């Protein structure tokens with residue numbers, strides 16, 4: 001059976017029952033039908049002894065390596081062991097659902113359900129974010145049209161529009177055509193919703209008041225005199241915040257094994273900060289004793305951003321890090337063509353394992369226990385699995401487990417769960433990667449050298465010019481959010497495995513003052529993806545009775 005068939009065959013428990021597992025009563029949730037709910041805010045509870053487990057991975061290959069699958073399976077395994085557990089995931093974006101990568105609900109018998117709903121609109125958060133974002137766009141253009149009291153330079157509006165679909169044709173647009181009554185013409189463009197600063201703000205806000213305060217700090221562009229213009233200047237922070245009044249509440253669903261799963265916020269980790277919301281993680285920590293969460297793509301992207309951007313806001317560092325690896329992905333990183341990944345290839349596995357080593361080293365430097373989970377595919381041979389487990393234990397000196405959650409649900413990760421519980425009990429020795437006082441270039445250099453394994457950072461002319469503006473504005477000591485290809489440790493998507501001695505090229509920066517960081521655009525990474533030649537949408541259908549097929 002494929003993912004959707006397994007999901008459709010599962011029986012859901014009423015959402016009130018799932019809420020009950022977290023000691024939430026029916027009036028502490030807002031039900032969206034029988035099996036979905038939003039959790040009312042604020043969530044209270046004692047989080048002082050709760051353990052936070054972060055799941056991350058090696059560099060992904062085009063197929064996705066099963067990070068969400070292992071996150072869900074590990075949560076289920078902890079529940080099977082009688083722990084009070086909550087899984088905290090990100091919400092899927094329609095871009096990859098319709099495009100290439102698939103959903104974000106796990107797979108096989110380690111899934112959150114109902115997967116169709118979660119992958120398609122869910123409780124409407126993505127729609128609310130898109131509309132809130134584009135409301136701000138409309139208000140900016142209306143301000144310029146109606147006399148432009150703030151003296152906004154239409155050539156320097158940096159607040160683009162968004163849509164939650166991969167639509168390459170919208171990357172560069174011209175708006176305001178059609179004469180006097182149709183706006184002031186200017187060049188604009190679209191990002192995917194998950195790259196919106198509003199998404200980052202939703203995910204980093206502590207509460208509604210913080211959300212509004214952060215929205216007011218957004219820099220939408222510059223005046224003709226090159227001064228920044230903020231949402232507060234436009235006096236529309238309240239209107240934008242109110243459009244997010246429901247989106248700010250975390251969503252509650254369940255796994256196939258009825259483990260509570262809180263799914264909230266969905267920034268990508270290559271072009272945004274890649275972590276689910278602080279509100280959801282905090283709520284999960286207050287409601288459960290063990291929280292299993294994931295960050296996007298590899299440890300170089302989501303892992304680093306979880307440690308350096310999310311944890312300072314969350315006020316809690318992970319108690320253990322699980323790095324997911326697959327034999328297939330390591331062979332791909334070792335040079336095997338994606339069509340030949342089914343065949344045993346111990347030599348390529350050994351070469352590609354250097355990629356895993358880099359991620360184990362980089363996550364270990366934060367001082368948090370690291371454990372490797374090998375997500376087993378049916379095509380993996382025993383010889384391959386044995387070689388990989390031995391390599392991790394003998395060469396990298398960390399624990400490694402063969403996990404089969406895709407086939408067996410929580411039963412496929414019981415050893416991993418035991419090890420995670422033991423590791424999380426060790427006293428925390430967390431060490432941040434950079435000082436908050438370091439300037440932007442120092443922060444980026446530390447990331448490149450310690451996390452990516454590269455040599456240095458080079459700024460292209462535009463980025464150099466921007467740095468001067470940032471110094472003048474006092475923005476040059478903010479945390480940095482690297483926008484980089486997910487496929488390589490470097491900024492060249494084709495440099496697989498464990499490249500060394502490379503330079504990361506920063507094209508330009510995007511100041512995100514509401515989110516509280518500066519995005520550094522490296523290589524040729526794009527904030528609006530395109531669809532592939534055969535988008536996943538071509539295989540999807542719904543029949544007259546509403547039965548969905550082809551959704552992975």
Ligand code: ADP
Pocket residue numbers: 003057060063064065066067068069070102103104105106107108375376377378406407552
């Ligand atoms: P990631 O979070 O790394 O992007 P997912 O957990 O979303 O990856 O999994 C991507 C796809 O791979 C899903 O369709 C899932 O069903 C499939 N998958 C994951 N693990 C396995 C496995 N062990 N065997 C077969 N398919 C798997």
